[in-house]
Amino acid sequence: MSTFFFSSSKAPSSVSSFPSFSTHSSSSPIHTFSESMMEGRIENAKPIITKWNLNSSSYTKAISVFGHNRKEAKELLKSVKDLFQAMHFLVSENSPSHKLVLAQTLMQIAMERLEHEFYQILSKHCDQLNPKSVSGQSSDESRNSDNKEASEDEDELKRAGKTITEEENVSQLAMSDLKAIAECMISSGYGKECIKIYKLIRKSIVDEGLHQLRIEQFKASRIQKMNWEVLEYMIKNWLSAVKIAVKTLFSGEKVLCDHVLSASDTIRESCFSHITEEGAMNLFRFPEFIAKGKKSQEKIFRQMELYEALTDLWPEIELIFNYDSTSAIKLQALSSQQKLGDSIQTILYEFESRIRKDLSKTPTIGGGIHPLTESAMCFICSLGDHSEILSEIFAEHPPRNSTITETNIGSSTSNHSSASPASVHLAWLIFVLLCKLDRKAEPCRKDLSLSYLFLANNLNFIIEKVRTSHLKDLFGEEWMSMHNKKLKQYALNYETVAWTKVFSSLPEKSSSPIPPDAAKECFRRFHAAFEEAYMKQTSWNVPDGKLRDELKISIAKKLVPAYREFFDTYIMMVNGDRNLEVLVRFGPAGLENYLSDLFLGTHILLSSSSSLSCSSSLGCIIR
Known part of the structure; x- marks a missing residue:
């Protein structure tokens, strides 16, 4: 990598890459300096720049100026700044001075060195660049902050050393150096070279981070062919990985990018978008692939977990990917959430439809609990444990059932403003089940007492499942009271029909x-x-x-x-x-x-x- 960027046959930037200068007005401060002063600045910059010429000796090529002598590193940056100012003046004055040619040569040498330093620091400290070490500065604050002198940096480190670890000190120094180099290269018209290195190295870091989180390249065709056990394992891993990716990987990369490339909003946005787009799009596309798979009751709970994860992370996703160039990432996360909501709604609609269309006509022997009652209530109770996320889903994706009224599900869940969308819909599903059970009691109408016993058994089972689950809190006491009265009526009807002949x-x-x-x-x-x-x-x-x-x-x-x-x-x-x-x-x-x-x-x-x-x-x- 180093050879590719810094071979002696290729300078980091040609003369043509040097920014074109427009003539300043006579009122510009730059015109207060004489041409001789500018030429003096060029001469003053020459020793420090030529000392660290990559091609001058193997020694200077092997070591880092920022790692070897921080004072000289600061002098090098200051010399580049003075050199650029001098060149700007000479060009604006259309000066035929031979010093301009020298300045251009020195600038190329300096940029080659800074490009080399930038690459070395990024590569060496890729695992130590900790965004938390930005000393609490926000992106806006770091964007407007000026470079500090070496002594100020050292004083700052002494103060910081009292509370942060040695590793954090190293991280802070590295980030400070990267920021200083980037600002120097960008302001000198060599932003292209800086960006190229930054994008390449930081994208590889992000991609490697996602790989370590076991996030692979997801393909819809492959996911659709996977059996559920393998897919469920992938979902569990994704749920863990996405939190780390958003809260640490992407968030840290955003802070780092904002800090290091604070000199240019355009460059900062371009780099961050390039570094994260591919990995983030792949990461947030996975839930959509799951949502598009075959619908089944067993999959709804994992889909709700995926929906909940995206919901919980959305504020951070929106904050991290707030550039126009990263809007596609946010749209992908929203699309996955939308598709999951649609899928969950479809599964619930199909569940309700299966209750209505259940074809078994003979009730269980002896009027016991019907298998439909057991399976349906097991599913509904499990849904109750996810009531909060269900309410969010129902708010965005209204259920496709008939009008739910106070009469059929109990006023406590339908008429009160405090009732959650989940409680209303789950009560509705139980109402649909009770209606179906009433029809299933019809085959034993020849023995009406058995029909009432069947209804009493199944309603009692439903009430007990509600009472011993989170559904009790969702439905409230009024629902329980309403259905307990109905249970007592079934029991009384059974008793009256079954024992009238004996009493009479x-x-x-x-x-x-x-x-x-x-x-x-x-x-x-x-x-x-x-x-x-x-x-x-x-x-x-x-x-x-x-x-x-x-x-x-x-x-x-x-x-x-x-x-x-x-x-x-x-x-x-x-x-x-x-x-x-x-x-x-x-x-x-x-x-x-x-x-x-x-x-x-x-x-x-x-x-x-x-x-x-x-x-x-x-x-x-x-x-």
Whole structure:
């Protein structure tokens, strides 16, 4: 690299590259100096410039003037400044002085040396150039700051040395030197050579940094062919890498570029754009490729993480790439965010559509939890954990569902201004699921009690999933209260339909007792009705223990006392019947035991070996 830039056969700049000078007006300060003074400046610059001529000796070529003797480095820069001023004067005066030719030769020697120094410092300290060592100066402040004399630099370093490490000292010196050299070369009309070196070295640093972050050249065709496991690994890596790339790599490069190339806004913008554009465009294009892939529920959460990362980093992206020439980078980041939002919305729309179009018509055996309920609620609860980013997405990409009203999702999530877009939409998805479950209960309408039990089971499952997840905070107490009331109504409807025949088999309360034959018939009807209900409902299933116990207790509280009263009143009346064991199968205690068998999902037969024994003091008891 060094040979390429600094071979003796190629000077860093020709005479023609020297900037053209316009004649100053007589009022210009430059005309206050005499021609002899300008020629004196040329002569004064000659010793320091020729001393550090790259072609004068192998020694001067091997060492760095800024690393070897900082005082002479400052003298060299000052000599170039004086030389340029002198040349400017001589050209403006159309002076035929032979000193102008000498000045041009010295300027080429000086620029070759400064170009060499600039390259060496950039290369040697590429890993030590720390933007934080700019001593807290903003880009604007550093842009307007003047070069300091060597003594001032040394004093500054002494003060800085009290609080920063040796490595930071080196970084600060390197950045200060780069800034001074760049300003000198640009102001002398040799900005092209300076820019060429800066772009080449710093772009390689940025590209290497992205490579170390495992950011490769992404191609849509290759990404579309990857299996999800590999792609998910790449997404995880990108999520980590993009934060470092934006907050450290690109941000640091912007500060460094603003500091070193503060002499020219145009040059600074051109360099930063060239250095970062390729890597940044590739980095921010990756989420768009993911968004354009095949849509599936399992991918939505990674896509939301990508969307969230871009959202969180956007203020810094906008600040870093604030030039017109880097607007394409910002547009790419926005495009990726837009495509992710569209993709997430599409996945949610397809999820809602799959609920509506689910074709399984037979409910689960025993009225248990439908697989659709389990899978849908698992997905919706997981969405609830990402409610904040979902709300941002819904704000930018309104869901494509029907009008959501207070009636169908609960006023607490639809009518209050504090309700987030995520809570409204997730409540809507649950409403769609409940509507579908109501239709799925239709095949068991032949046994209406099983239909109500199916609805109660599934609604209870939904309520419990909401209660034990972040959805509870999103929906609020009003939603919970509304659906708990609906659950109690389902349970009451089930109880009424399932046990009406059993209740109606017992005689109504009356002041006069019924005849023995009527009592026998009541016992007969009660046991037949109970056995029928028992046989069905032991095969029915209530998976939730709390709901199962609540249903059993509710039935027992109504049925057992009524049966006990009837039993105690009429058992002695039918005690002499020779078919008593068939007629009266169990007593009140036995009834409670049988009720405990309900909703376990297995058939349990009534015992046929129950027998009665009589005691003159205790009457008849079941054993």
